Amino acid sequence: MDIEWLEWLGYLASLIVLISLLMSSIKKLRWINMIGSSLFSLYGFLIGALPVGIMNLGIVFINIYYLVKLSRDHTQEG
Known part of the structure; x- marks a missing residue:
């Protein structure tokens, strides 16, 4: 398997996780x-x-667990 491609996949995954931590919305x-x-x-x-x-x-x-929980809590409020 192409090592360079795998490295970029790892960098992309790291970047996305980092970006996720900048979100003010928990969802x-x-x-x-x-x-x-x-x-x-x-x-x-x-x-x-x-x-x-x-x-x-x-x-x-x-x-997934917490997204389902958030979704259920939201539907119970309405």
Whole structure:
């Protein structure tokens, strides 16, 4: 596999996670962080770094959990 392409995938994932932390809205933070963590998870699995892949996959599921919770809380208010 092309090493340069993989490096850029890692940089892109890092940048997206960094951008997510700039969000003032928790919902936007969770969505953007989920995208970055998904890419980081893919990156980790592709380079054979299982701890990186598994941990970021866990973060993806945590973001999904809280996004569903936010969505349910929002529908109960209305």
